[in-house]
Amino acid sequence: xxxxxxxxxxxxVPALAATAALVSPLLRFLKPNVERFKITAPTALDAAxxxxxxxATLKEVSNPWDYKYFVFTQKYPQYTxxxxxxxNVPGVVIRLPTKITLYDPTTGQxxxxxxxxxxxxxxxxxxxxxxxxxxxxxxxxxxNFVPNYKEVTAGYGGYAPPPPRQHALMACPCHLSIYDPAxxxxxxxxxxxxxxxxxxxxxxxxxxxxxxxxxxxxxxIA
Amino acid sequence: xxxxxRDWLAERRQKLDLFDETLVARQDNPLYLxxxxxxxxxxxxxxxxxxxxxxxxxxxxxxxxxxxxxxxDIGRLAVTFLGHPVTLGGLxxxxxxxxxxxxxxxxxxxxxRMYFLGEYKKPxxxxxxxxxxGLILGMxxxxxxxxxxxxxxxxxxxxxxxxxxxxxxxIPVLGPMKFGSMxxxxxxxxxxxxxxxxxxxxxIHFGVSLVLLILVEVMFQRTxxxxxxxxxxxxxxxxxxxxxxxxxxxxxxxxxxxPTRTPLPILSDWYFLxxxxxxxxxxxxxxxxxxxxxxxxGMLVPFLDRSKGRGPLQRPFFTVVGALxxxxxxxFTALILFNIAVIERDPLIIxxxxxxxxVLGLLWxxxxxxxxxxxxxxxxxxxxxxxxxx
Numbered sequence: 109x110x111x112x113x114x115x116x117x118x119x120x121v122p123a124l125a126a127t128a129a130l131v132s133p134l135l136r137f138l139k140p141n142v143e144r145f146k147i148t149a150p151t152a153l154d155a156a157x158x159x160x161x162x163x164a165t166l167k168e169v170s171n172p173w174d175y176k177y178f179v180f181t182q183k184y185p186q187y188t189x190x191x192x193x194x195x196n197v198p199g200v201v202i203r204l205p206t207k208i209t210l211y212d213p214t215t216g217q218x219x220x221x222x223x224x225x226x227x228x229x230x231x232x233x234x235x236x237x238x239x240x241x242x243x244x245x246x247x248x249x250x251x252n253f254v255p256n257y258k259e260v261t262a263g264y265g266g267y268a269p270p271p272p273r274q275h276a277l278m279a280c281p282c283h284l285s286i287y288d289p290a291x292x293x294x295x296x297x298x299x300x301x302x303x304x305x306x307x308x309x310x311x312x313x314x315x316x317x318x319x320x321x322x323x324x325x326x327x328x329i330a
Numbered sequence: 331x332x333x334x335x336r337d338w339l340a341e342r343r344q345k346l347d348l349f350d351e352t353l354v355a356r357q358d359n360p361l362y363l364x365x366x367x368x369x370x371x372x373x374x375x376x377x378x379x380x381x382x383x384x385x386x387x388x389x390x391x392x393x394x395x396x397x398x399x400x401x402x403d404i405g406r407l408a409v410t411f412l413g414h415p416v417t418l419g420g421l422x423x424x425x426x427x428x429x430x431x432x433x434x435x436x437x438x439x440x441x442x443r444m445y446f447l448g449e450y451k452k453p454x455x456x457x458x459x460x461x462x463x464g465l466i467l468g469m470x471x472x473x474x475x476x477x478x479x480x481x482x483x484x485x486x487x488x489x490x491x492x493x494x495x496x497x498x499x500x501i502p503v504l505g506p507m508k509f510g511s512m513x514x515x516x517x518x519x520x521x522x523x524x525x526x527x528x529x530x531x532x533x534i535h536f537g538v539s540l541v542l543l544i545l546v547e548v549m550f551q552r553t554x555x556x557x558x559x560x561x562x563x564x565x566x567x568x569x570x571x572x573x574x575x576x577x578x579x580x581x582x583x584x585x586x587x588x589p590t591r592t593p594l595p596i597l598s599d600w601y602f603l604x605x606x607x608x609x610x611x612x613x614x615x616x617x618x619x620x621x622x623x624x625x626x627x628g629m630l631v632p633f634l635d636r637s638k639g640r641g642p643l644q645r646p647f648f649t650v651v652g653a654l655x656x657x658x659x660x661x662f663t664a665l666i667l668f669n670i671a672v673i674e675r676d677p678l679i680i681x682x683x684x685x686x687x688x689v690l691g692l693l694w695x696x697x698x699x700x701x702x703x704x705x706x707x708x709x710x711x712x713x714x715x716x717x718x719x720x
Contacts, residue, residue, distance in 0.1 A: 138516050148507040154521045179590055186520035188529065195522035198590045246614055247490040249592040263594060265610070266672035281594035282490060283610040284673050301673055304497075304614055329493045329514060330522040 141185055156195070156330065158182040160322040163310075164201045167317065169237065172205035173276050175253050177242070180310070180321055184330060195330040198242040199310055200253050201319055204290045205275075207236045219295050222325045223311055231313035238295055239310035241324050244280040246303040248329045251280035251287070260286060267300040278307065342456035348464075348546065350440075351555045364440040366560040368464075369546075370568065371433040376539050378426040385419065386478065388532045390525050393480035394586045397423070401583060411577050424576020432572065434472060434601050437465045445631070445652050448640030455632040462628045469601065471538045474531040476599055485587035487598045488531070489523050490609075494618040501615070523589070595669055604662035611677045646698050650691030654684065 136142050141153040163178040179196045186193035211218040211230040219238075220230040244251045254260050255276045261268050265284035269277065277299070278287040285301030296306030308325035347353070350365025357363070385404055387396040405418025441461050444450055450458035477488040498510025517534075519526025550557055558565070585593075598606050609617040627634075637645035642652075665671045 139512070148509070154515060156521065184520055184522040184524075186522065186524055186526045188519065188524075188526045190525075193520065193522060193524045193526070195524060196589050247493040247609070247617075249486055249490065249596075250590060251592070252594070265674075267674060281592045281596055282486060302610060302613055302617070329489060329496065329518065 138187075140187055154185055155326060156182040156184045156324075158197070158322075158324060160320050162315075162318040163199065163239065163312070163321045164319045165317045166314070166319065169201055169203040169319075172203055172236075173255065174203045175255075175276075176201045177253070178321070180241075180324060182324065182330065197324050197330060198250050199239055199321065199324070200242055200278075201237065201239050202253065202276075202289050204236045204238060204295075206290070206292070207234055208238070208290075208292050208295060209234050210238065210295075219306075219309055220311060222309075223323070226323060226326065228311060228323060230311055237312075237319065238289065239312045239319070239321055240278070240289065240296060241308040241310060243308065243328055243330065244282065244285060244303065245305050245307050245328060246280065246283055246285050246301070249280050249282035251278050251285070251307070253289075254279050265301065269299065273299065339456070342453050345453040345457070346460075346549075347454070347457045348460060348549065349557075349559070351557070351559050354556075354559055357559060357561070361443050363560060363564060364436050364443060366558045367564070367568065368433065368436045368440060370558055370560065370565065371429050371436060372539070372543070374429040374569070374572065375426055375433055376543060378422045378429060379536070379539065381422050382426055383536075388478065388528050390480065390528060390587075393478060393528060394583070397479050397583055401580065414580065416577055420580050421573065421576050424579075424581050425572050427581040428572050428575050430472065430475065431600070432568070434465075434468050437461070437468050438601070441465060441628075442652070442656065446642045446649065448635075448642075448645070450632040451635070451640060452632075458632055459629055462625065466625060467538050467542065471535055472599060472601065474535040474538075477531045478528065478535065479583060480528070480587045481584035482587055482593055483584050483596065483598065485523065485589065486592055486596055487602070488518075488527065492518050492523075494609075494614065497615045497618055597666065600663070603666050604659045607662040607666040607671065610666075610671065610673055611680070644698075645695075647691045647695035650687060650694065654687055 131147060132142075132145050135147055136144075143153075158180055161178075161180060163180070164176040168174065168176050177198065177200050179198050181194050182197055183192050184195050185191065209218055211220040211223070211233045213229075213233055216224055218233075223230050242250050242252075253276065254264075257269050257274050257277050260277050260279045264279040264281075264286060267284075267286050269286075269288075273288055275290065278289055278296070279285070280301070280303070283302050285303035286299040287296045287303070287307055288299050289296055291297035294306055296309070298304075298306060308327060310321040310325075311323040312319055312321050314320070345352075348365070349369040350362050353362050353365070382400065385396060385400045387393060400417075400419040400423055402415065402417060402420065405421075407416045407418065409416045444454070444458055444461060473487060473491055477484045492514045495510045495513040498513070499505045499508050501510075515521060517527075517530060518524075519530050597603065605621060608620060612620060631648070635645060635648050637648070639645060642649040665676075
């Protein structure tokens with residue numbers, strides 16, 4: 109190797125090393141909850157925490173297709189001097205016409221199967237009450253519960269449901285995803301539009317007359 | 331290798347042309363007014379933006395009200411127009427908004443001019459790439475800017491745009507490193523849209539323009555070129571147009587952002603409408619990758635298009651691709667404005683049209699080349715490569 113090349117290399121190495129050493133602190137400047145020397149998988153410390161709240165009484169959703177909107181509050185880490193921010197997760201409680209399996213205790217499967225990931229077990233395994241987060245799993249808008257499916261056809265991109273699904277549907281104003289809340293296998297099944305998955309759900313328990321939402325499925329931007 | 335790249339860059343830098351400032355001789359042609367207009371509108375936007383900063387309050391609780399005050403109360407004049415008061419604040423905000431709209435329009439038109447006139451060919455590659463970069467930065471500045479109003483449209487646009495990168499986590503191999511969520515969290519300042527988002531967007535909105543303006547100023551100082559290559563007439567005319575439209579059609583504020591309710595229908599700023607319609611049609615990963623590929627295609631066009639001629643008819647395939655882009659931009663915008671799309675039915679039709687048109691373009695290109703070759707065989711020389719502007 110030429111002397112000139114060798115010397116060039118000798119000065120480049122420390123310069124590059126110094127740059128590399130700056131990556132992690134720089135990232136922590138932009139995102140204070142990143143662990144030291146870690147630049148991948150940053151989401152663990154960004155988990156949200158919510159307080160259980162009563163969202164509806166059984167009387168309010170006594171008949172099939174009764175529904176009630178509510179707002180669940182969660183605390184998110186936020187990169188400001190205050191550090192945390194309370195963000196709202198709008199939700200909807202729906203009384204379905206038939207009972208569906210929400211969680212199978214033996215296999216851990218079902219719409220509420222995600223509870224294991226946050227170390228909880230659903231209190232209700234089979235019910236005709238289901239609680240959805242209204243944050244669209246597509247790109248985060250707030251979707252609506254539309255009691256009349258004809259309104260969905262008229263206002264949300266022309267989707268006409270087949271006869272077995274001609275009941276109340278859920279539809280998102282932003283990109284026109286349509287969900288079926290009462291699908292027996294997969295409640296919230298995507299019927300039309302770009303959404304990649306059904307809406308996220310709430311864990312809930314029944315305390316006397318009250319429906320208490322305790323946790324919301326993690327993921328997405330609130 | 332390294333030397334070759336450097337030489338290549340040096341040659342392009344000598345011919346670099348950011349605002350058509352080297353094309354003085356073409357000033358009589360409005361197509362070449364677009365460069366200086368770009369710089370002019372940019373200056374108007376930056377100056378009015380700095381004035382707005384005096385009154386704007388970048389907080390979730392104060393932003394909307396401060397904009398309302400700027401619009402209706404600050405610097406109230408003794409004149410009314412159609413019942414609403416004319417204020418200096420409203421005027422400055424109007425100039426900022428319409429100046430920015432004009433800026434984006436001019437960037438778009440100039441890119442199309444450069445495309446259809448083959449100005450991206452040697453030695454214009456670098457100018458072209460910088461024009462595309464300018465468009466991207468302009469759009470970033472646009473989206474970070476209109477969140478600052480903190481109205482419904484802004485809030486949902488910001489949330490939607492920054493949920494898109496989250497889906498990059500699905501890309502095989504690179505995805506599990508979660509760099510997609512990382513991008514979203516860095517811009518939003520956390521996993522939710524809130525105060526940190528406004529602060530960061532404010533910084534980006536301001537920073538993008540100012541840093542670039544300084545760089546451009548350095549370029550002008552070093553090359554001693556004239557900044558605005560326009561006569562006084564269009565200069566005054568455009569300013570008057572902006573002022574008049576700011577008074578007749580005051581910039582809208584919409585409704586204050588409500589994180590628990592998304593209105594139906596909801597639109598974005600006009601230059602995002604086509605993209606918005608595209609997002610309705612595609613799975614969310616492609617909502618991010620599609621525009622990325624489009625930008626990539628834009629950046630690489632000078633290297634993909636190896637044809638000799640500069641005229642649009644001398645390179646049929648790329649002309650067809652460009653025309654298709656214009657038509658889709660207009661058509662998608664129309665679809666979303668009139669709300670006439672059928673989400674289930676349209677994608678298949680669009681795919682088929684695209685495919686057929688591209689194949690036809692390719693056939694046209696082949697036919698054109700065969701004709702050239704025949705002409706060459708019979709002794710007529712093919713056109714030599716000419717420089718863009720003589």
